[in-house]
Amino acid sequence: MLEATGQPSEAAEERAWGRLQLARHPQRPRTLALVTEIFDDFVEMHGDRAFGDDAAIVGGPALLGGQPVMVIGHQKGTDTDSNILRNFGSPHPEGFRKAQRLMRLADKLGLPLITFLDTAGAFPGPAAEERGQAEAIASSIKLMTGLQVPIVVVVLGEGGSGGALAIGVGDVVLALENSVYSVISPEGASSILWRSRDEAPAAAAAMRMTADDQLALGVVDVVIPEPGEGAHTDVTGTAVAVKAAIVAALRDLAERGTAELLATRYARLRSMGAYLETGAPSGRRVEAPSLRRRLGRILRLPGVPRRSRWSDIWPSGTADDEAERGA
Amino acid sequence: MPIKFPFSRRVAPSDTWTKCPACEAQVFNRQLERSQRVCPSCGHHFRMSVGERIDLLLDPGSFQERDAGLESVDPLGFHDDRPYPHRLEASRIKTGLRDALVWGVGTIAGHRVAIGIFDFRFMGGSMGSVVGEKLARCFEAALVERIPAIVVSASGGARMQEGTLSLMQLAKTTAPLVRLDDAGIPFIAVLTDPTTGGVLASFASLGDVIVAEPKALIGFAGARVASDTVGEEMPAGFQSAEFLLEHGFVDAVVPRAELRATLARLLRLLPVAPADEEADTDRRGPLATLSGLAERLGGAVGETIGIDTEADLNGNGVGRTPAPAAERRVPS
Numbered sequence: 301m302l303e304a305t306g307q308p309s310e311a312a313e314e315r316a317w318g319r320l321q322l323a324r325h326p327q328r329p330r331t332l333a334l335v336t337e338i339f340d341d342f343v344e345m346h347g348d349r350a351f352g353d354d355a356a357i358v359g360g361p362a363l364l365g366g367q368p369v370m371v372i373g374h375q376k377g378t379d380t381d382s383n384i385l386r387n388f389g390s391p392h393p394e395g396f397r398k399a400q401r402l403m404r405l406a407d408k409l410g411l412p413l414i415t416f417l418d419t420a421g422a423f424p425g426p427a428a429e430e431r432g433q434a435e436a437i438a439s440s441i442k443l444m445t446g447l448q449v450p451i452v453v454v455v456l457g458e459g460g461s462g463g464a465l466a467i468g469v470g471d472v473v474l475a476l477e478n479s480v481y482s483v484i485s486p487e488g489a490s491s492i493l494w495r496s497r498d499e500a501p502a503a504a505a506a507m508r509m510t511a512d513d514q515l516a517l518g519v520v521d522v523v524i525p526e527p528g529e530g531a532h533t534d535v536t537g538t539a540v541a542v543k544a545a546i547v548a549a550l551r552d553l554a555e556r557g558t559a560e561l562l563a564t565r566y567a568r569l570r571s572m573g574a575y576l577e578t579g580a581p582s583g584r585r586v587e588a589p590s591l592r593r594r595l596g597r598i599l600r601l602p603g604v605p606r607r608s609r610w611s612d613i614w615p616s617g618t619a620d621d622e623a624e625r626g627a
Numbered sequence: 628m629p630i631k632f633p634f635s636r637r638v639a640p641s642d643t644w645t646k647c648p649a650c651e652a653q654v655f656n657r658q659l660e661r662s663q664r665v666c667p668s669c670g671h672h673f674r675m676s677v678g679e680r681i682d683l684l685l686d687p688g689s690f691q692e693r694d695a696g697l698e699s700v701d702p703l704g705f706h707d708d709r710p711y712p713h714r715l716e717a718s719r720i721k722t723g724l725r726d727a728l729v730w731g732v733g734t735i736a737g738h739r740v741a742i743g744i745f746d747f748r749f750m751g752g753s754m755g756s757v758v759g760e761k762l763a764r765c766f767e768a769a770l771v772e773r774i775p776a777i778v779v780s781a782s783g784g785a786r787m788q789e790g791t792l793s794l795m796q797l798a799k800t801t802a803p804l805v806r807l808d809d810a811g812i813p814f815i816a817v818l819t820d821p822t823t824g825g826v827l828a829s830f831a832s833l834g835d836v837i838v839a840e841p842k843a844l845i846g847f848a849g850a851r852v853a854s855d856t857v858g859e860e861m862p863a864g865f866q867s868a869e870f871l872l873e874h875g876f877v878d879a880v881v882p883r884a885e886l887r888a889t890l891a892r893l894l895r896l897l898p899v900a901p902a903d904e905e906a907d908t909d910r911r912g913p914l915a916t917l918s919g920l921a922e923r924l925g926g927a928v929g930e931t932i933g934i935d936t937e938a939d940l941n942g943n944g945v946g947r948t949p950a951p952a953a954e955r956r957v958p959s
Contacts, residue, residue: 441829565802572756574700
């Protein structure tokens with residue numbers, strides 16, 4: 301595990317924040333830019349066949365060194381207009397449902413699946429809620445855990461929470477050196493835990509969101525070094541490095557039979573997390589029943605329960621303070 | 628020590644009434660307890676502790692807790708305005724729980740179920756490694772014992788203090804559901820106030836049946852986050868149980884008084900599928916847990932449930948050689 305002491309140091313904050321800025325760099329190569337470099341052919345497919353097409357997720361079949369594969373990725377824009385078109389890379393439910401359609405096609409034809417993560421998160425607006433954002437993410441995750449083809453995930457820029465994981469469940473997870481992966485944006489964590497949006501650098505450091513930290517946690521399997529000052533300085537060089545990593549990962553996965561592939565994927569997911577197995581009995585101990593309760597139980601007095609209840613062990617508190625929130 | 632007369636009233640808690648947040652009526656705590664924590668004047672559903680939920684839903688004396696000893700650790704060394712272990716300890720003292728979820732096996736109107744129940748008071752019911760691990764074990768137990776699984780959720784989402792390890796619990800709790808599908812075992816999700824974020828974006832949205840308590844807050848992103856991002860006020864009733872019912876994401880909104888009876892009816896109407904003797908036709912290959920069981924019990928079980936224990940002992944971690952049809956799928 302990672303070393304753990306007190307609040308993140310200034311240096312740690314600077315390092316994490318610097319990486320985040322690179323991951324969000326406006327010139328950072330996006331999915332489509334890399335796809336055209338990495339693959340020999342690529343046909344983009346559109347629409348979820350139910351509601352519409354979401355430009356924040358792109359995908360379709362492609363050729364990787366002569367072998368057909370399926371490619372899915374988040375797509376951010378490169379300028380204001382394209383960012384508006386792409387909704388800044390934050391998908392709506394139809395984006396995830398388009399991804400699911402392509403995953404099923406890959407499963408049907410036996411095409412390996414390669415996904416590229418680059419999103420701040422799934423879009424949280426009312427339209428997304430109305431069309432079932434949570435359901436779309438949940439069913440994408442479920443579909444990926446059971447796909448019978450190898451899945452290679454590449455974290456390109458921001459791996460933002462559920463919106464990233466929805467197309468990010470894989471057999472191997474690769475991450476570019478300056479990419480980040482987190483459960484919530486540092487701004488979000490800052491406003492919930494520090495009650496101010498100004499503590500985002502501290503939150504970025506505390507969440508250990510850099511690719512190296514994620515490697516140490518086992519969430520990421522391989523970190524791909526970026527050329528020069530970062531991926532934005534050399535798109536072709538980045539594409540070459542990413543392609544080599546994908547090909548190597550697929551070569552390893554090709555040796556697994558379908559049953560082994562699924563069993564290993566399950567075991568990988570199953571092993572995520574850190575906890576202590578104490579074997580201790582449940583909760584706080586119930587006090588020995590009072591004389592009143594013991595007599596009352598025998599005499600069946602009103603207001604005395606016949607047997608002890610779980611709500612005696614875990615009652616509701618009187619104060620309902622709800623300061624703690626999740627993501 | 629004072630001697631108490633057997634008929635003496637229970638010692639009343641220091642604040643003996645609670646103000647209903649919906650209708651502002653003052654409700655006596657004892658009355659609230661008796662009415663299953665539903666406001667007698669307006670029907671507002673107060674949140675319930677795990678203990679109250681067990682007493683509400685399960686047959687008396689039937690619940691047996693499992694994996695009670697799992698405890699959270701601090702994998703990131705997380706520190707905001709105070710260290711994560713301090714927050715854990717405060718929640719443990721406040722609730723008497725070890726983490727935000729309790730799971731076990733019990734009966735509902737005689738139907739044996741594997742059930743996991745969230746307690747929102749423990750760090751907002753947030754899902755970290757312990758909650759995820761317990762849920763995965765709950766689903767796997769349902770699979771091995773061939774009993775329905777039920778999860779009663781009340782959670783703000785993934786636990787930020789465990790970073791991406793919490794995020795990975797979304798996948799960890801979802802993966803076993805694929806196996807429940809293959810094995811023909813129903814999973815019922817009960818959504819209570821509040822069910823949001825990563826919990827809704829994983830197993831909670833994937834119930835074969837999804838029921839919700841009235842007016843429960845259920846949504847992907849918190850309303851504050853949503854209005855921050857979109858820059859407009861959210862419509863009234865946005866993210867309520869009724870909103871989800873209207874948009875087709877839950878099957879029913881069930882008042883608490885009818886919840887137990889509704890679950891009992893569903894359990895009768897949606898039985899576990901008969902065990903498939905030809906488990907090897909399972910296109911996803913063998914179930915690791917079943918083959919593990921077979922290994923422990925020797926060949927006898929292997930024969931009855933159709934698992935090739937030999938293959939497992941050969942150390943490939945897989946109980947059965949893949950069917951040729953599945954082999955075709957492997958790209959070279």
